[in-house]
Amino acid sequence: MKKSDSHVHTQYCPHGTKHKMEQYVKVAIEKGLEAITFTEHAPLPIDDPVPSKDSAMREEDVYAYLKEVKGLKAQYGHKIEINAGFEVDYIEGKEKETQLFLEQYPETIPYSILSVHFLKLPDASYYCIDYSKESFVEKGSELGYEMLYTLYEKTVKLALSEPFGTLTPKKIGHINLIHKFKKGYGYTDEINWKQLLTLAKKNQYKLDYNFAGMDKPDYGEPYPNKTILSGAKKLDLILETGSDAHEPKDVGRYFIEGEID
Numbered sequence: 585m586k587k588s589d590s591h592v593h594t595q596y597c598p599h600g601t602k603h604k605m606e607q608y609v610k611v612a613i614e615k616g617l618e619a620i621t622f623t624e625h626a627p628l629p630i631d632d633p634v635p636s637k638d639s640a641m642r643e644e645d646v647y648a649y650l651k652e653v654k655g656l657k658a659q660y661g662h663k664i665e666i667n668a669g670f671e672v673d674y675i676e677g678k679e680k681e682t683q684l685f686l687e688q689y690p691e692t693i694p695y696s697i698l699s700v701h702f703l704k705l706p707d708a709s710y711y712c713i714d715y716s717k718e719s720f721v722e723k724g725s726e727l728g729y730e731m732l733y734t735l736y737e738k739t740v741k742l743a744l745s746e747p748f749g750t751l752t753p754k755k756i757g758h759i760n761l762i763h764k765f766k767k768g769y770g771y772t773d774e775i776n777w778k779q780l781l782t783l784a785k786k787n788q789y790k791l792d793y794n795f796a797g798m799d800k801p802d803y804g805e806p807y808p809n810k811t812i813l814s815g816a817k818k819l820d821l822i823l824e825t826g827s828d829a830h831e832p833k834d835v836g837r838y839f840i841e842g843e844i845d
C-alpha cells in the first residue's frame with residue numbers, strides 16, 4: 585500500500601492554523617510519505633451553525649487554494665505526489681447546492697472525502713455534531729442521544745447512496761465521528777454499522793481511515809474504531825489513511841509509525 589496521507593487541512597481552514605500548505609508538504613517528505621492529498625473543508629451551502637462560524641473555507645479562497653496546490657506540485661512533485669481534493673459535507677436538503685459546487689471542480693472528486701458533520705434536526709435547523717463536548721451533551725440531553733444517533737445513521741446512509749450521482753466523492757470521512765465525545769456521556773450505540781458498511785461496499789465507497797480520533801480525549805481511537813474496522817475488513821472495503829492534520833506536525837500521525845493493524 586502506498587504511504588499516503590489522504591486527509592490534510594491547510595491555512596484556508598478557519599478553525600485550523602496559519603501554517604502554509606508548503607509546511608505540510610515538507611513534513612510529508614521528511615516523514616517519508618509517498619503522497620499527500622489536501623482536503624480542505626469545501627465552502628458550506630448553509631449558514632454555518634456553529635457559534636464560531638468557522639467550519640469551512642470561504643468560497644472566495646477556493647481559487648487560491650487550488651492554485652497553491654498546483655504551485656506545490658511544480659515545486660515538489662519530483663519528491664512526492666501531491667493532490668487536491670475537498671472534504672465535502674453531505675448536508676441533507678442541500679444536495680443541489682453541493683452538486684453545483686462539485687460540478688465546478690470535477691478533477692478534485694477522486695481525491696475528495698464526503699463527511700457528515702451536520703445533522704438536519706426535526707425543526708429543520710442544522711446541528712454540528714463535532715463542535716464541542718459541551719454542545720453535544722447539551723443537545724443529547726435536549727433531544728435524546730437516541731435521536732442524535734438515529735439521525736446520524738440516516739444521514740450517513742444518505743451520504744453513502746451517491747447523493748450527487750457520478751459527482752459523488754466516493755470516500756466516506758470518519759464514518760463514526762458521532763463517537764467523538766462518547767466518553768463524556770453514557771449511551772449505548774444502536775447504529776447498524778454492518779448495514780452502513782455493506783452499503784458502502786455495494787456503492788464502491790472507500791473509507792477514510794482517520795487518525796485524528798487518537799488525539800481526542802473523549803474518544804482515543806482512529807475512525808473507524810476496532811469493531812467497525814474489522815467489519816470493513818471482512819467486506820474488503822478499501823481504507824485510505826489520513827491524519828486530518830490541521831497543523832503540519834500532525835501529517836502522517838500514528839499511521840506512518842506503523843501503529844495500525
Ligand SMILES: [Zn+2]
Pocket residue numbers: 593597599625830
Ligand atoms: Zn477541520
Ligand SMILES: [Zn+2]
Pocket residue numbers: 591593671828
Ligand atoms: Zn478533515
